[in-house]
Amino acid sequence: MTQKFDLGPLKAILDGRRVSAGESVLQLHSHDESYHAPHLPDVVVWPHTTEEASRLVSWARQNKVPVVAWGAGTSLEGNPIPVRGGMVVDCTEMNRILAVRAEDFQVDVQAGVVYKDLNKQLARDGLFFPPDPGAAATVGGMIGNNASGIRSVRYGATKDYVMRLAVVLPDGSVIHVGNRARKSSSGYNLPALFTGAEGTLGLVTEATLKLVGLPATFMAVRAAFATPLQATTTVYTIMRAGLSPAAMEFLDANVMRVLNADRGLALDEHPTLLMEFSGYSRRGLAEEMAFVEEICREQGALTIDRGIGAEEKARLWEFRHQTYESIKRQHIGLSPLIMDVAVPLSRYSDMVEFCREEIRDLTGYLFGHAGDGNIHVHVMDEPQNPQRWARVEEATSRIVRQALAFEGTCTGEHGVGIGKIRFLEAEHGESLALMKKLKTLLDPDNLFNPGKIFL
Amino acid sequence: MTQKFDLGPLKAILDGRRVSAGESVLQLHSHDESYHAPHLPDVVVWPHTTEEASRLVSWARQNKVPVVAWGAGTSLEGNPIPVRGGMVVDCTEMNRILAVRAEDFQVDVQAGVVYKDLNKQLARDGLFFPPDPGAAATVGGMIGNNASGIRSVRYGATKDYVMRLAVVLPDGSVIHVGNRARKSSSGYNLPALFTGAEGTLGLVTEATLKLVGLPATFMAVRAAFATPLQATTTVYTIMRAGLSPAAMEFLDANVMRVLNADRGLALDEHPTLLMEFSGYSRRGLAEEMAFVEEICREQGALTIDRGIGAEEKARLWEFRHQTYESIKRQHIGLSPLIMDVAVPLSRYSDMVEFCREEIRDLTGYLFGHAGDGNIHVHVMDEPQNPQRWARVEEATSRIVRQALAFEGTCTGEHGVGIGKIRFLEAEHGESLALMKKLKTLLDPDNLFNPGKIFL
Numbered sequence: 001m002t003q004k005f006d007l008g009p010l011k012a013i014l015d016g017r018r019v020s021a022g023e024s025v026l027q028l029h030s031h032d033e034s035y036h037a038p039h040l041p042d043v044v045v046w047p048h049t050t051e052e053a054s055r056l057v058s059w060a061r062q063n064k065v066p067v068v069a070w071g072a073g074t075s076l077e078g079n080p081i082p083v084r085g086g087m088v089v090d091c092t093e094m095n096r097i098l099a100v101r102a103e104d105f106q107v108d109v110q111a112g113v114v115y116k117d118l119n120k121q122l123a124r125d126g127l128f129f130p131p132d133p134g135a136a137a138t139v140g141g142m143i144g145n146n147a148s149g150i151r152s153v154r155y156g157a158t159k160d161y162v163m164r165l166a167v168v169l170p171d172g173s174v175i176h177v178g179n180r181a182r183k184s185s186s187g188y189n190l191p192a193l194f195t196g197a198e199g200t201l202g203l204v205t206e207a208t209l210k211l212v213g214l215p216a217t218f219m220a221v222r223a224a225f226a227t228p229l230q231a232t233t234t235v236y237t238i239m240r241a242g243l244s245p246a247a248m249e250f251l252d253a254n255v256m257r258v259l260n261a262d263r264g265l266a267l268d269e270h271p272t273l274l275m276e277f278s279g280y281s282r283r284g285l286a287e288e289m290a291f292v293e294e295i296c297r298e299q300g301a302l303t304i305d306r307g308i309g310a311e312e313k314a315r316l317w318e319f320r321h322q323t324y325e326s327i328k329r330q331h332i333g334l335s336p337l338i339m340d341v342a343v344p345l346s347r348y349s350d351m352v353e354f355c356r357e358e359i360r361d362l363t364g365y366l367f368g369h370a371g372d373g374n375i376h377v378h379v380m381d382e383p384q385n386p387q388r389w390a391r392v393e394e395a396t397s398r399i400v401r402q403a404l405a406f407e408g409t410c411t412g413e414h415g416v417g418i419g420k421i422r423f424l425e426a427e428h429g430e431s432l433a434l435m436k437k438l439k440t441l442l443d444p445d446n447l448f449n450p451g452k453i454f455l
Numbered sequence: 456m457t458q459k460f461d462l463g464p465l466k467a468i469l470d471g472r473r474v475s476a477g478e479s480v481l482q483l484h485s486h487d488e489s490y491h492a493p494h495l496p497d498v499v500v501w502p503h504t505t506e507e508a509s510r511l512v513s514w515a516r517q518n519k520v521p522v523v524a525w526g527a528g529t530s531l532e533g534n535p536i537p538v539r540g541g542m543v544v545d546c547t548e549m550n551r552i553l554a555v556r557a558e559d560f561q562v563d564v565q566a567g568v569v570y571k572d573l574n575k576q577l578a579r580d581g582l583f584f585p586p587d588p589g590a591a592a593t594v595g596g597m598i599g600n601n602a603s604g605i606r607s608v609r610y611g612a613t614k615d616y617v618m619r620l621a622v623v624l625p626d627g628s629v630i631h632v633g634n635r636a637r638k639s640s641s642g643y644n645l646p647a648l649f650t651g652a653e654g655t656l657g658l659v660t661e662a663t664l665k666l667v668g669l670p671a672t673f674m675a676v677r678a679a680f681a682t683p684l685q686a687t688t689t690v691y692t693i694m695r696a697g698l699s700p701a702a703m704e705f706l707d708a709n710v711m712r713v714l715n716a717d718r719g720l721a722l723d724e725h726p727t728l729l730m731e732f733s734g735y736s737r738r739g740l741a742e743e744m745a746f747v748e749e750i751c752r753e754q755g756a757l758t759i760d761r762g763i764g765a766e767e768k769a770r771l772w773e774f775r776h777q778t779y780e781s782i783k784r785q786h787i788g789l790s791p792l793i794m795d796v797a798v799p800l801s802r803y804s805d806m807v808e809f810c811r812e813e814i815r816d817l818t819g820y821l822f823g824h825a826g827d828g829n830i831h832v833h834v835m836d837e838p839q840n841p842q843r844w845a846r847v848e849e850a851t852s853r854i855v856r857q858a859l860a861f862e863g864t865c866t867g868e869h870g871v872g873i874g875k876i877r878f879l880e881a882e883h884g885e886s887l888a889l890m891k892k893l894k895t896l897l898d899p900d901n902l903f904n905p906g907k908i909f910l
Contacts, residue, residue, distance in 0.1 A: 182607075
């Protein structure tokens with residue numbers, strides 16, 4: 001492969017090193033964890049500072065080279081695939097925790113910090129950064145996708161924790177948005193503009209994140225039901241009762257079966273709700289547990305397991321964190337397509353039914369963050385078989401359109417990336433034009449993660 | 456007063472009525488609750504629908520007439536004062552609750568609904584809209600200012616509850632932003648762009664708000680301390696302990712004294728913390744209460760009063776809601792200047808000390824939402840006495856600059872309005888230029904609430 005451009009100026013910016021156009025490096029930065037077709041970048045760079053990143057972007061702008069931010073490559077919609085080549089800015093060497101400000105409930109990090117590592121360190125101060133997408137994502141990737149995960153029913157998504165950002169704009173300049181106060185009504189909410197923009201408006205290099213005190217103790221309940229409807233009715237009955245669940249997961253019978261098969265477990269193979277609660281008082285949690293159990297029984301729960309304390313929570317939740325791996329391992333040779341939609345809570349059971357119907361001839365699994373109306377459809381199939389894959393994509397399309405008909409969204413947490421672009425017109429209507437205007441205002445040459453969010 | 460323009464076209468849009476240029480109507484729409492100089496609009500209109508609002512805005516655009524949205528007029532920084540005249544769009548007749556979707560934890564409202572009325576109705580379904588700015592604000596005004604109040608330490612600000620908006624853009628077109636899912640990563644976060652924009656980017660006519668289940672029960676603690684530092688240290692000790700306070704208010708000794716004088720109370724006249732907790736289990740709350748009491752004692756609390764249940768909470772909190780009125784009534788003839796800044800928690804006690812020093816020669820009161828680092832400085836003085844008022848404004852200026860030096864914000868919840876414009880350059884630096892670009896993109900003729908946020 002011949003170089004499209006001279007790497008000299010990039011090496012000059014990065015100490016003569018931290019620049020690569022080697023085949024294996026380009027390969028590693030050509031795909032995420034989705035089924036989307038890989039595409040090689042022309043070069044990969046590893047800045048260490050905002051200032052270096054700014055100089056790289058200025059070079060890219062002068063040379064009209066696309067700029068794609070790279071975190072851990074764990075996204076599921078092709079979000080960081082450099083579909084038009086160019087320069088991938090790998091943020092994983094910008095991975096310093098700059099300052100833990102425990103007394104302020106905040107932390108300053110570089111964008112490449114992995115949130116699991118961050119939370120390990122924060123635990124020493126009794127604090128945590130709540131969004132938990134599961135994969136080994138970087139904070140920068142989470143900001144790009146507005147990632148969330150199992151705890152958003154209680155704690156919200158990444159956007160709810162971004163206090164300040166350092167952003168390299170497409171013109172190479174650096175701006176700092178936000179402040180260290182826990183709330184502000186000072187001017188436009190710029191941190192919210194860059195969070196969830198999937199690197200199309202600028203390159204986030206540093207962030208100040210709001211933190212939460214670790215709960216003193218936990219309680220968990222797992223309940224299996226004859227029908228998905230009973231499970232999902234239980235979700236909003238609990239939320240209406242003045243309880244504040246910290247997580248509320250739905251798993252269909254297929255997921256329970258594959259877990260039993262893969263792990264040798266003996267879980268009830270029915271639609272299952274898995275719930276977490278937290279608080280200060282074990283006695284208080286015991287009362288809540290009895291009440292949750294009562295609600296589950298009223299909704300017709302077939303089996304219930306529950307417990308108080310961190311160990312019990314870990315026991316009851318263990319299999320949830322293995323779901324992704326178990327499905328993969330039970331279908332060697334097949335590839336996953338993971339759809340992510342979210343709907344209003346009252347439509348959750350209808351949405352689950354609709355998805356079951358759509359994937360009845362496919363190898364498919366349904367699970368999701370029920371407390372948020374978020375559902376994941378996990379289909380294992382053969383992307384290289386056009387006929388079969390067309391069937392999978394058709395199901396995706398119908399599922400997304402149904403979520404939109406329910407006034408939901410085409411993606412609850414995975415972002416638009418490549419896979420959801422075709423649905424944005426239907427979801428946003430006239431406001432898509434405003435999004436495009438914002439894009440053009442900040443990135444007139446369309447160099448920042450081109451081919452994402454917009455065509 | 457002669458009309459600048461023919462009211463005929465406006466009357467044609469609004470059924471021949473709901474348009475006024477009468478002196479008393481213009482007067483009523485010339486000032487908010489701040490000390491800022493009033494300014495008369497040229498005309499006031501009362502649309503009932505988004506479609507009417509759109510036609511009004513189209514007319515205004517063609518005739519280059521400023522458009523200023525009006526809610527309840529309860530803001531504190533001159534936010535809706537029509538400083539360049541033009542058309543005030545009074546939203547108070549767009550005050551319908553369009554749909555309570557209890558099972559989805561959301562409500563559709565027109566912008567003119569008063570949040571207290573809304574919460575009265577929602578309580579029937581065991582739900583509430585948490586932001587609580589105190590005054591009889593409309594939802595539209597709260598969205599404009601990103602209002603918050605006493606419960607934001609637990610529940611966040613208005614921005615955290617805006618799911619969907621109908622917005623009339625300055626070009627007269629209507630867009631709908633957001634969706635009904637509890638979370639989304641689909642494209643740019645447009646609801647966040649309009650929330651807190653103080654009507655400078657568009658006119659919000661309808662909103663879908665996220666709701667929360669009313670807590671089953673409450674617990675409250677009031678503690679007085681010898682020094683503000685002890686009180687504020689207590690704030691973060693409690694937040695670090697894995698407790699989740701629903702409100703955490705600080706009141707200085709002066710506030711306690713004025714309350715005693717005005718209401719004939721016998722409250723401890725020392726710096727005071729007022730806290731609210733909520734939960735499902737009374738027994739759990741009793742344990743939390745004992746723990747909170749222990750922390751207060753460790754921090755040197757002089758007196759503690761506390762109780763469990765809604766009635767006890769009401770008893771302990773009653774005086775807080777009377778603070779504003781009591782201060783006013785004890786200083787007949789003087790006008791209030793209420794400053795609102797927010798700083799990181801670790802700087803809260805320094806900020807309180809700084810404010811005390813700055814207002815030592817003034818009639819001033821300090822209180823605020825301590826759990827958010829938000830402080831209000833309430834000075835009673837004579838705006839008509841230039842010399843005295845210059846002294847007040849000087850203190851304001853130094854207090855804001857100190858808040859910015861602490862990496863806080865010039866306004867935690869009151870918005871920029873007129874009073875904070877002069878601080879935005881210092882607070883936002885280079886990112887203020889991006890805010891201005893966004894403003895110009897959406898409102899190239901600078902017709903939407905001109906003279907606010909930007910000069």
